[in-house]
Amino acid sequence: AIQMTQSPSSLSASVGDRVTITCRASQGIRDDLGWYQQKPGKAPKLLIYAASSLQNGVPSRFSGSGSGTDFTLTISSLQPEDFATYYCLQDNNYPWTFGQGTKVEIK
Amino acid sequence: EVQLVESGGGLVQPGGSLRLSCAASEFTFRNYDMTWVRQAPGKGLEWVSIIGGSGGDTYYADSVKGRFTISRDNSKNTLFLQMNSLRVEDTALYYCAKCSDPEMATIIPDSWGQGALVTVSS
Numbered sequence: 001a002i003q004m005t006q007s008p009s010s011l012s013a014s015v016g017d018r019v020t021i022t023c024r025a026s027q028g029i030r031d032d033l034g035w036y037q038q039k040p041g042k043a044p045k046l047l048i049y050a051a052s053s054l055q056n057g058v059p060s061r062f063s064g065s066g067s068g069t070d071f072t073l074t075i076s077s078l079q080p081e082d083f084a085t086y087y088c089l090q091d092n093n094y095p096w097t098f099g100q101g102t103k104v105e106i107k
Numbered sequence: 108e109v110q111l112v113e114s115g116g117g118l119v120q121p122g123g124s125l126r127l128s129c130a131a132s133e134f135t136f137r138n139y140d141m142t143w144v145r146q147a148p149g150k151g152l153e154w155v156s157i158i159g160g161s162g163g164d165t166y167y168a169d170s171v172k173g174r175f176t177i178s179r180d181n182s183k184n185t186l187f188l189q190m191n192s193l194r195v196e197d198t199a200l201y202y203c204a205k206c207s208d209p210e211m212a213t214i215i216p217d218s219w220g221q222g223a224l225v226t227v228s229s
Contacts, residue, residue, distance in 0.1 A: 001169065032213065034213070034216075036152075043220065046216065049215045049217070050211070050212060089152075089154070091215045094166040095154060095166065096154040098152045
């Protein structure tokens, strides 16, 4: 199974900060990667698919990049509603695998 | 708006069985792959299984292969997960999710239910 290594596991940031989260795949997965946001007690929400495509309705401050093994989710200017846990998911090969998650907390 | 409502969760003893259902509405169910994802209490997301729109193609996580069976009834717009030989480590919130339109060059899940809690304990 492809392993997805996500970092950092947590970070503290302030409103307005630029935040970057990375995911590394144990083997090449082209651009078959998505990013999700999950708030406590809620289902995950798709932010980015195909590594860099913004899901409908998601604010443009979210962006994704990368291909092959290294991927990045960037929040250009952190907003209060962005404090949550973020996960990457590879859908290149079964079994699909998630990263371990990154909890974004208020500084 | 896509609606996905899971049911069938509960408390079961180790070695027991449970069947989850997911009622889907507001989209053409048979046209989309469907998947199950679980989340143990306080832990991250774990992909469980996926089924093609016609029900012919299925895949599983290694942790559930041979014990869980995914299926669907397109006439009733319902997805199922039959869980046998349950273990304590299967305790989790189980989410049903609709996969994206393949014309988007991806089938990554884009809509999720609110989950059904399965607790395996003696």
